[in-house]
Amino acid sequence: MKVNVKVYGTLRDKFPDYIDSTGIEIELPEGATVHDLLSNLKISESQGAVVTMDYRILKNDFSIPKNAEVQVLQTVHSG
Amino acid sequence: MKFIRVNMSNKTIKVDDVPEKYEGLGGRSLTSTIVNEEVPPKCDPLGPENKLIFAPGTLSGTTMINTSRISVGSKSPLTGGIKESNAGGTIGAAVAKLGIAAIVIEGKAPEGEFHLLQIDIDGNVALSPAEEYKGMRTYKTVEGLLEKYGKKNSVMCIGPAGEFLLKSSSIQASDVDGRPCRAAGRGGLGAVMGSKGLKALVVAQGGKEKAPVADPERFKKAVKEIIDAIKEDPFSGQVMPNLGTAALVAPVNSMGGFPTYNGRQGVLEGWEKISGEAIAEIIKKRGGNTTHMGCSQCIIHCSNEYVDEKGKYVTSSLEYETIWAIGGMSGVVDIDTIAQFDFMCDDIGLDTMNTGVAIAVAMDSGYREFGDKKAVIEMTEEIAQGTEFGRILGNGPASVGKHFNNPRVPVVKNQSIAAYDPRALQGNGVTYATTPMGADHTAANLVGAYIGQQLDPLSPEGQVEASRNLQYTMAVADATGMCMMAALSLLSPEASEAFRSAISAKTGKEIKPEDFPSAMGIQIIKTEKEFNRKAGLTNKDDRLPDMFTKEPLPPHNTVFKISDEELDLTFNF
Ligand code: SF4
Numbered sequence: 001m002k003v004n005v006k007v008y009g010t011l012r013d014k015f016p017d018y019i020d021s022t023g024i025e026i027e028l029p030e031g032a033t034v035h036d037l038l039s040n041l042k043i044s045e046s047q048g049a050v051v052t053m054d055y056r057i058l059k060n061d062f063s064i065p066k067n068a069e070v071q072v073l074q075t076v077h078s079g
Numbered sequence: 080m081k082f083i084r085v086n087m088s089n090k091t092i093k094v095d096d097v098p099e100k101y102e103g104l105g106g107r108s109l110t111s112t113i114v115n116e117e118v119p120p121k122c123d124p125l126g127p128e129n130k131l132i133f134a135p136g137t138l139s140g141t142t143m144i145n146t147s148r149i150s151v152g153s154k155s156p157l158t159g160g161i162k163e164s165n166a167g168g169t170i171g172a173a174v175a176k177l178g179i180a181a182i183v184i185e186g187k188a189p190e191g192e193f194h195l196l197q198i199d200i201d202g203n204v205a206l207s208p209a210e211e212y213k214g215m216r217t218y219k220t221v222e223g224l225l226e227k228y229g230k231k232n233s234v235m236c237i238g239p240a241g242e243f244l245l246k247s248s249s250i251q252a253s254d255v256d257g258r259p260c261r262a263a264g265r266g267g268l269g270a271v272m273g274s275k276g277l278k279a280l281v282v283a284q285g286g287k288e289k290a291p292v293a294d295p296e297r298f299k300k301a302v303k304e305i306i307d308a309i310k311e312d313p314f315s316g317q318v319m320p321n322l323g324t325a326a327l328v329a330p331v332n333s334m335g336g337f338p339t340y341n342g343r344q345g346v347l348e349g350w351e352k353i354s355g356e357a358i359a360e361i362i363k364k365r366g367g368n369t370t371h372m373g374c375s376q377c378i379i380h381c382s383n384e385y386v387d388e389k390g391k392y393v394t395s396s397l398e399y400e401t402i403w404a405i406g407g408m409s410g411v412v413d414i415d416t417i418a419q420f421d422f423m424c425d426d427i428g429l430d431t432m433n434t435g436v437a438i439a440v441a442m443d444s445g446y447r448e449f450g451d452k453k454a455v456i457e458m459t460e461e462i463a464q465g466t467e468f469g470r471i472l473g474n475g476p477a478s479v480g481k482h483f484n485n486p487r488v489p490v491v492k493n494q495s496i497a498a499y500d501p502r503a504l505q506g507n508g509v510t511y512a513t514t515p516m517g518a519d520h521t522a523a524n525l526v527g528a529y530i531g532q533q534l535d536p537l538s539p540e541g542q543v544e545a546s547r548n549l550q551y552t553m554a555v556a557d558a559t560g561m562c563m564m565a566a567l568s569l570l571s572p573e574a575s576e577a578f579r580s581a582i583s584a585k586t587g588k589e590i591k592p593e594d595f596p597s598a599m600g601i602q603i604i605k606t607e608k609e610f611n612r613k614a615g616l617t618n619k620d621d622r623l624p625d626m627f628t629k630e631p632l633p634p635h636n637t638v639f640k641i642s643d644e645e646l647d648l649t650f651n652f
Contacts (some may be wrong), residue, residue, distance in 0.1 A: 008329040008356060010317045020351060048313035050530055055335035055346070055503075055634050057532055071333045077314050077527030077567035078520065079324035079399030079498060 001030050001066035003037065009074030011043055028064065035060045043073065048075035080180035080290075083204055085196060087275045088127060088186030092204050097180045107163040107557035108603050109181055109533030110152025114161050115606045117183075120613035123242055124156035124267075125274035127187040133174065133235070133280065134182075137561020138585060140175025140290035144309070147172040147375035149235070149252070150557060155266035157246040157475060158492040158517040159435070160611040160620075162266035162558060166563055167374035168252035170233035170282055171560050177202050188276025192559035193242070197228065207276040214239060215255045216426040217251045217259040217464070220279060228281050234259065236279035239463050241269030246432035246493070248273065251425055252547035254373045260395045261373060264311055264430035265494060265519060267475075293587025301581035305565075308574035311379060315528070315568040319381040320370045324399035324564075325355030327498070328406075331531055336503030337494065339407045341436075341443035342489050345503050345632045349412040353402055358385070359413055364400050366390040379564050385418045394422035400520070404435020405500035407540040408443055420455055427463040433475045434459065436495035440476045444483035453590070478610035485624050492517035492616070499526055501623055501639045502632035506534065506542035508639045512621045513605035513649040514550060521563055523549035526569075539640040543640025547649050550599025555582075558603060602652030605652055618647050 006023040007015060015024060021043045024041055043049045051058045064070065068069045082101070084093045104112055112133045114608045116219035131153045146646035149171035155162035172443035174182070177198060188194060193209040212220050219236040224234050233253055240248035248269025251259035259620040292298045309315045318326045328350055331337045335345040351357060358634065359369045365386045373382030373396055397418055405417045424431045438458050442449065461469030476495050480488035489496045494517030503506025506525035514522035523546045529536040534545055556566035559582065569578045579595040610619075627639040 004099070008333075009326055010313075010321050012356065020356070046313070047317070048531075051530065052330075054332040055333065057334065057530065057536075059532065071329070073330045073333060073530065074318050074326070074532045075314055075527055076318055076324075076327050076330055078524040079327040079562055 001028055001040065003064055004039070005041065006068045006071045009069065011047060011049060011074060012074060014042065031063050033060065034053055034058045036062065036063050037064060037070070043072065050056070051072070052073065080182055081178050081202065082285040083182045085182065085184050085204070085206065087184060087188045087194070088207050092206065094204060101180070103588065105139070105180065105558055106134055106148065106165065106222050106560050107152070108148045109134040109601055110163050111161060113181065113183065114152050114154060115610040118154050120610055121615065122154065123367055124154045124271060129154050129271060131207050131271045131275060132181055134180060135171040135175040135560060138581065139171045139560035139583060141292060141371045142297070142480065143561070143581060144279065144306055144376050144378045145374070145562045146560040148560045148562055149174060151263040151268050152249055154614065155268070155517070156270050157267035158494055160492060160517070160614055160616050161515055161607045162268060163516065164237070164263040164265040165267055165557060166232065166250065166252040166261050166263040167286060167290050168254045168261035169375045170235055170252050172375040173282045173284045173286065176286035176288060176292055177282070178286065184275050184277055184282070187274060187574065189471060190313055191278045193278040194276055195279050195281060197281045198275060198283060200286060204476040212278050213562060214242065217428050218426050221253050221257060222257045224279060229544070230257060231284045233282045233284055234279055237269040237272050239428060239465065240428045240473055241273035241539060243465050243470065243473065244270040244273050245462065245470065246478070247430045247437065247473050247475045249428050249430050254395065255375065258395060260425050262425065262430070262510070264432065266517065269428050278369035282402055286305055292585050294584040298581060298584035301577045301584060305368045305574065305581065306378060306576065308571070309565055312568040315379050315564055319379050319564055322355035322359055323381045323383050323396060325358050325397065325401045325402055327358065327526065328354040328402060329527065331499060334503060334529065334536060336419040336500045336536065337403065337407050337498065338489065338500040340449050341408055341439040342500060342626055342632070343526050345500050346634060347407045350406070352412050353406040353414050353417065353604055358397060360413060362386065364471065367407040371395060374562065374584060377562070381564050387415070393418045394425065396419055400498050401431040401435065404439070405455055406497065408439035409434055409455060411452050411455055412450070412587050413452050416452040417454055418566040420459055423456070427459070429462065429473065432497060433495045434473070435463070436476045436489060437472050437479045439478040440485060440488055441472065441483065443487055444485040488624060489626060490518055490590065492622060494518045499524065500632055501627050502637050504529060504536045505539055505639060505641060506536070506546045508627065509542050509546035509641055509646065509649060510550065512623050513546065515604065515611050522552055522554065525549060527567060537635060537637055542643050543649050548597070550604060550651045552596045555596040558599070578604055601652070604650060608650060615634045621646055
């Protein structure tokens with residue numbers, strides 16, 4: 001299944017050709033979880049990465065629906 | 080350590096040792112204790128009985144990294160309660176390195192008279208007339224003062240807003256490059272400084288009075304552990320140095336909690352154009368600096384230098400809360416306008432949050448359209464000109480709401496909320512309501528706990544406890560002079576232990592692990608609440624306005640759900 005991913009924070013540096021308006025389109029097996037998505041993108045959780053969809057932060061074992069649009073963000077404590 | 084009292088009524092200066100009752104205190108713990116002990120709680124905040132206290136933290140002036148913050152304490156003309164607002168830059172370290180624990184400004188000069196307070200490298204303290212700086216904006220003031228006294232000085236000063244005694248006025252502090260772009264922004268302390276007749280404080284850098292450290296070996300070890308913890312944390316080690324606090328635009332919008340159009344929705348359309356990522360790209364393209372050391376002894380460098388299309392300096396540092404106040408609350412999705420507003424606020428001596436939200440309330444009242452770039456600049460300039468409407472605006476969102484009969488005013492104790500909507504980040508609402516300071520994110524910002532999935536931002540469960548615990552931690556950090564970006568990277572058990580060890584090693588008084596940070600934090604907040612009670616504030620002042628409890632916030636369509644009874648349990652002492 002296809003999933004559209006927008007990446008924020010310093011995680012973007014991993015994707016030199018990243019285009020903000022389109023993000024990255026990736027192919028995942030059906031039922032893939034947040035954990036699978038981060039592995040596919042080679043982003044480790046130690047980089048403070050979390051995934052959001054529909055304005056909610058997703059748990060690592062959450063199964064991503066097909067054609068989902070998700071955001072990969074980094075933990076930030078304050079501004 | 081020295082304790083300086085300056086009486087502005089009769090121009091006398093007294094330099095003594097720190098009184099016994101204040102020994103061992105620093106930063107917020109010292110300013111709040113002095114205010115509670117010495118300021119008559121019902122006094123006029125702009126009258127001679129109020130005091131204005133400058134105090135570096137207990138760790139300022141040592142080799143501990145990121146500890147150049149100075150706390151400024153007083154009774155606030157904005158909230159009517161106690162206030163501690165701290166600023167970065169270089170002055171915290173400079174004051175501490177001269178062996179000074181606090182500078183207490185008392186009394187009041189005759190109306191219209193302004194003075195400078197200068198402390199030279201030998202610790203001599205002098206007051207002199209500041210006629211030539213009267214009415215001057217802060218960039219020109221600091222430029223003139225550094226030219227006169229030399230670049231190796233740190234300055235804190237007020238601009239026209241402080242001289243006009245406006246309730247959103249700030250006290251600006253010079254950064255490592257000698258620009259007045261760091262601020263003790265909140266609570267209208269610029270007006271207290273203005274009421275005293277003090278235009279600026281000029282302090283020599285490079286003092287040799289080594290801050291005494293009781294156990295140097297243990298302290299050194301703790302410093303190293305803290306450096307390692309800060310470097311390893313992706314927040315302080317990667318995100319802050321690259322994107323600064325603007326990195327929050329993406330996560331807070333992605334959580335639906337970015338107060339937009341004066342809190343009518345939780346996501347700003349087009350936020351990507353004013354995100355930390357977008358700003359970093361613009362700065363790089365134009366030849367500015369995406370990372371910059373704003374304060375002495377900083378190893379994080381969360382600051383930036385924003386430049387215009389020709390590469391000319393516009394402002395430093397363009398921060399998340401300012402981006403939100405104009406971008407989100409006033410709907411101006413234009414980073415150049417936001418940067419210009421930021422510079423103007425620093426230059427006029429204004430809190431960017433209280434001012435941006437005041438503009439948003441005026442827009443919400445139909446005075447101008449949301450998103451009107453020109454109006455933002457014109458309205459801000461009106462404050463500097465001291466026009467009638469400029470003064471209404473410069474007194475903050477509550478003053479603007481009253482003027483337009485608009486009850487949609489996002490404040491607690493008259494101080495504006497910050498860039499986290501309490502309907503989508505419930506615990507931040509607990510903090511806004513219950514901190515003795517008025518709505519303030521720095522008192523305990525739970526955004527990191529939400530992103531890190533330790534707590535559900537939309538559920539009322541666990542919010543009171545989380546806010547309470549973090550308020551204790553932040554009160555302790557504010558007492559040490561450590562900047563929030565560093566302190567928030569020390570929340571893990573190991574890093575927190577290093578922080579406890581550092582404070583114990585500095586003072587020579589062992590803090591028991593079970594007392595850290597709660598017992599220390601409780602002491603500070605208890606003192607502050609006691610002052611507020613004596614000043615006439617009650618539990619009814621610890622409430623969010625109706626707009627947060629009655630109007631659901633899209634996209635989650637939730638309201639703030641913590642009951643009054645639960646709020647009152649936050650600090651039931
Ligand atoms: S991290 Fe930012 S606020 Fe903290 S000391 Fe460094 S420049 Fe100043």
